[in-house]
Amino acid sequence: xxxxxxxxxxxxxxxxxxxxxxxxxxxxxxxxxxxxxxxxxxxxxxxxxxxxxxxxxxxxxxxxxxxxxxxxxxxxxxxxxxxxxxxxxxxxxxxxxxxxxxxxxxxxxxxxxxxxxxxxxxxxxxxxxxxxxxxxxxxxxxxxxxxxxxxxxxxxxxxxxxxxxxxxxxxxxxxxxxxxxxxxxxxxxxxxxxxxxxxxxxxxxxxxxxxxxxxxxxxxxxxxxxxxxxxxxxxxxxxxxxxxxxxxxxxxxxxxxxxxxxxxxxxxxxxxxxxxxxxxxxxxxxxxxxxxxxxxxxxxxxxxxxxxxxxxxxxxxxxxxxxxxxxxxxxxxxxxxxx
Numbered sequence: 125x126x127x128x129x130x131x132x133x134x135x136x137x138x139x140x141x142x143x144x145x146x147x148x149x150x151x152x153x154x155x156x157x158x159x160x161x162x163x164x165x166x167x168x169x170x171x172x173x174x175x176x177x178x179x180x181x182x183x184x185x186x187x188x189x190x191x192x193x194x195x196x197x198x199x200x201x202x203x204x205x206x207x208x209x210x211x212x213x214x215x216x217x218x219x220x221x222x223x224x225x226x227x228x229x230x231x232x233x234x235x236x237x238x239x240x241x242x243x244x245x246x247x248x249x250x251x252x253x254x255x256x257x258x259x260x261x262x263x264x265x266x267x268x269x270x271x272x273x274x275x276x277x278x279x280x281x282x283x284x285x286x287x288x289x290x291x292x293x294x295x296x297x298x299x300x301x302x303x304x305x306x307x308x309x310x311x312x313x314x315x316x317x318x319x320x321x322x323x324x325x326x327x328x329x330x331x332x333x334x335x336x337x338x339x340x341x342x343x344x345x346x347x348x349x350x351x352x353x354x355x356x357x358x359x360x361x362x363x364x365x366x367x368x369x370x371x372x373x374x375x376x377x378x379x380x381x382x383x384x385x386x387x388x389x390x391x392x393x394x395x396x397x398x399x400x401x402x403x404x405x406x407x408x409x410x411x412x413x414x415x416x417x418x419x420x421x422x423x424x425x426x427x428x429x430x431x432x433x434x435x436x437x438x439x440x441x442x443x444x445x446x447x448x449x450x451x452x453x454x455x456x457x458x459x460x461x462x463x
Contacts, residue, residue: 235261235434237287237312240268243280245330245351249320258287260312260435263417266392273388277356279348280330281385282318290436290444299449302428304458305397308416310446311431315394317346317413323406326364326375331385333403333412334364337377344402346412347382357381367406393419398457423456 188194201210239256259267274281288310308314322331330349336342337360344365350357361377386396394415401410420426429450432441441447452459 243282245280253282253318257285270388270392278350278352278354279383282321284316284318288312293445302459313417315415323367332364334362337361346385350381357383393417421454426454428452428459
């Protein structure tokens, strides 16, 4: 009978190293896939450590052989006035993370923007629809939930949201009023239905401006057409609008499977701008194809400067046209000069 193989002894060190490796793998995956502002900030700090203190380039200094040589290096750095590097050298000798480099990595903001996948329905306009939307990170999760509700019903919502930018400062300009829609766009609080996906052909477009045939007083609204040929969206008789470059008209009532978009987006914080404006042509599309997000804006309390600091660096804000009006406050519809 063959002797049994000796059992492999697992030392405490090996077990600890394996557990540590598992934890690190989980942390790396969390950092790689995260989109929350605090996770993005942690990603930034890790990249800063790699750029400034990581072992990117091998050291040209021979490994110290004793404490006297370590002291010699520290004294040399002190005499040269390299106190930050001296602290980093001590941290390296102890095997811990060194202090952050002076100034750090500029450009970090508390919230910022993330890219999310856009809906791109098949058709002639599909190549023009951007695959990604630039969205505020704090609006990211609710928006994805709204997208999933639409997708579960076989509907798509192609949108346009260019990455917001700060308007340049105009020498000598002294703003007396702010355009509310432009400010909300700069704050990442504005979305728009992508052109040529609505008001072209209600029977083929992914979206439509339509109302129920009965009652006749039913208001026009933005609806999404079920595109997968299924029956998840109830069929009803709808009157949809069709527009040219200068005019707009109603198509005859027809049975269609349309899903009301506004309640779904409203649950994620996105609503139509007030007051509602009906479309007049293919280029003058009114407000039913636009959404704004006012969550977190407190009338009489939220300042424009506080909102901008969530998304842009202090240096960029100081160079922008908004620099003189940072103290203006939200009044429920716009940012206005404080009384």
